[in-house]
Amino acid sequence: KEKVEITKEQKALTKVIVEAYNRHQIPQDVAKKLLQDQYSVEENFLLLTEMATSQVQVIVEFTKSIPGFLSLDHEDQIALLKGSAVEAMFLRSAQVFSKKMPNGHNGILEERIRKSGISEEFITPMFNFYKSIIGLHMSLEEQALLTAITILTPDRPYVKDHQAVEKLQEPMLDVLRKVCVLQHPQEPQYFARLLGRLTELRTLTHYHAEMLTSWRMNDHKFTPLLCEIWDVQ
Numbered sequence: 001k002e003k004v005e006i007t008k009e010q011k012a013l014t015k016v017i018v019e020a021y022n023r024h025q026i027p028q029d030v031a032k033k034l035l036q037d038q039y040s041v042e043e044n045f046l047l048l049t050e051m052a053t054s055q056v057q058v059i060v061e062f063t064k065s066i067p068g069f070l071s072l073d074h075e076d077q078i079a080l081l082k083g084s085a086v087e088a089m090f091l092r093s094a095q096v097f098s099k100k101m102p103n104g105h106n107g108i109l110e111e112r113i114r115k116s117g118i119s120e121e122f123i124t125p126m127f128n129f130y131k132s133i134i135g136l137h138m139s140l141e142e143q144a145l146l147t148a149i150t151i152l153t154p155d156r157p158y159v160k161d162h163q164a165v166e167k168l169q170e171p172m173l174d175v176l177r178k179v180c181v182l183q184h185p186q187e188p189q190y191f192a193r194l195l196g197r198l199t200e201l202r203t204l205t206h207y208h209a210e211m212l213t214s215w216r217m218n219d220h221k222f223t224p225l226l227c228e229i230w231d232v233q
């Protein structure tokens, strides 16, 4: 049985990523808000665009803390952020949804999201993804490292220097693999399952523009930043 050792450097890298990840303040607010009041489809849509806009800003700050990211070609930095923003938002939403809440609150939250204005056809794939994330019982380190790995995906559109991105993503994958082995010793395939979720995430983000434009209301308004990041308007 191979003895898995996390090196000093890997511990330091994980610490940097988890600390940067913990600066994600906003998502808890959205769950609290949704539990506090029932909103109209228009209010929910506005809440979503506000949450998504601030989430993009949070993700930019998180990504800038990833060691080496700021030394990448500037256009590649933009291509990586643009290419991963929607995935990061759904991953974040899933992590918010997977938070254990007082009895019954998770049921209320699910109900509120189901009735928020999302078109029927997207509700099942979205919750299937969320429930597959819940089933993994991810630790904070795994969530933070998985988010960094998602952002540092070399094969995003318009990325010129794939090699440079791979060189940043590889150490994250190495330490995530070790963290998975150490935190889930009974599940040798846990790391593979975790990465498998990223494939499911990409299919979900496939529909994101339609999920927004088909929100059950007329006249969908988006912030300029969201028009940039989402393929809408």
Ligand SMILES: Cc1ccccc1NC(=O)[C@H](C1CCCCC1)n1c(-c2ccc(Cl)cc2)nc2cc(F)c(F)cc21
Binding pocket: 026, 027, 030, 031, 034, 044, 045, 047, 048, 051, 052, 055, 089, 090, 092, 093, 094, 096, 097, 098, 109, 112, 113, 116, 118, 208, 211, 212
């Ligand atoms: C955007 C953002 C950033 C950071 C953290 C969370 C969010 N997400 C949101 O604000 C929206 C709200 C928004 C208000 C209506 C209900 C869903 N949201 C979505 C979602 C649904 C559909 C699409 Cl197209 C996108 C996201 N899934 C959620 C799961 C949760 F457990 C939760 F608490 C909020 C969730």
